[in-house]
Amino acid sequence: MTASTVWLDGTLVDTAAAAPSHLANGLHYGTGVFEGIRSYATTDGPRIFRLAEHMARFAKGAAHLGMDVDIDAMAAACAEVLRANDLGDAYIRPLSWFDGGGLGLDMRVLTARHMVAAMPWSTHLGDDTKARGVTLRTSSWRRTPSTSVPALKLCGNYVNSVIARREALLAGYDEALFVDDRGFVVEGSAENVFMVRNGRVTAVQHADALPGITRDTVRELTGATSRPVTAAELAEADEIFLVGTSVEVTGVARLDERDLGVGPVTREVAALYDAVVRGQHDAGHAWLAAA
Ligand code: PMP
Numbered sequence: 001m002t003a004s005t006v007w008l009d010g011t012l013v014d015t016a017a018a019a020p021s022h023l024a025n026g027l028h029y030g031t032g033v034f035e036g037i038r039s040y041a042t043t044d045g046p047r048i049f050r051l052a053e054h055m056a057r058f059a060k061g062a063a064h065l066g067m068d069v070d071i072d073a074m075a076a077a078c079a080e081v082l083r084a085n086d087l088g089d090a091y092i093r094p095l096s097w098f099d100g101g102g103l104g105l106d107m108r109v110l111t112a113r114h115m116v117a118a119m120p121w122s123t124h125l126g127d128d129t130k131a132r133g134v135t136l137r138t139s140s141w142r143r144t145p146s147t148s149v150p151a152l153k154l155c156g157n158y159v160n161s162v163i164a165r166r167e168a169l170l171a172g173y174d175e176a177l178f179v180d181d182r183g184f185v186v187e188g189s190a191e192n193v194f195m196v197r198n199g200r201v202t203a204v205q206h207a208d209a210l211p212g213i214t215r216d217t218v219r220e221l222t223g224a225t226s227r228p229v230t231a232a233e234l235a236e237a238d239e240i241f242l243v244g245t246s247v248e249v250t251g252v253a254r255l256d257e258r259d260l261g262v263g264p265v266t267r268e269v270a271a272l273y274d275a276v277v278r279g280q281h282d283a284g285h286a287w288l289a290a291a
């Protein structure tokens with residue numbers, strides 16, 4: 001469900017009035033960049049988690065497309081849409097895309113449009129996933145190499161995630177795991193991967209994976225080591241969990257044929273992350289921006 005007011009090119013407008021053109025270049029070729037940001041209803045009011053880092057990643061993606069974006073205005077718009085829609089626990093979606101002016105591939109002749117929408121929060125992998133964990137299936141698809149498309153939130157690149165996730169869903173699993181040609185774990189369709197072995201927490205590192213902000217947060221909170229991990233090593237982990245803005249910290253209860261259940265370290269990290277994003281832990285205060 002989307003809230004009724006959206007920020008579009010500098011003003012708050014009714015969502016119904018904000019329909020994009022059917023000839024928008026971004027619609028045809030995915031020539032756009034987006035972010036996924038969470039806000040939380042805290043005892044001090046709505047707070048946006050790591051807004052500056054999300055907008056910095058957004059700016060990097062826009063630069064690759066040669067797109068001019070007023071990052072400060074879009075960051076301010078994140079708070080504006082929350083207030084306009086009276087939201088606390090919400091998902092915020094900034095998006096900039098190339099609009100009309102031609103269906104060619106030279107973006108210099110096109111104008112960009114900028115939008116920030118917010119919607120009341122629900123988890124994209126399902127509401128009970130925190131308790132029971134998710135099932136993860138190794139994909140037959142490869143993640144787009146970052147030597148072909150930078151590992152940023154560029155719209156068109158998400159077709160890769162969509163087809164991998166679709167394959168997993170059709171096989172009866174919740175989520176897909178990308179593994180590269182050499183057998184190294186990359187990431188999920190929209191999450192970074194962690195594993196726990198003998199009590200040690202490891203953040204899976206891969207050049208083709210999105211540099212996740214939740215991954216960075218969890219590394220800082222747990223002191224996890226970041227290093228490449230093979231699929232064979234992951235298969236032997238005591239615990240596996242996925243992290244991302246929307247899934248937060250979600251345990252993997254099953255990887256392919258193997259049942260793991262959601263382990264104690266995963267539950268501890270998930271609880272810590274939850275306290276941090278809700279402003280109930282000192283470690284998080286610098287990461288929470290007032291809305
Ligand atoms: N990988 C991909 C492909 C994603 O889309 C996301 C979600 N943004 C993540 C990882 C997790 O990144 P973050 O923690 O910054 O949301």
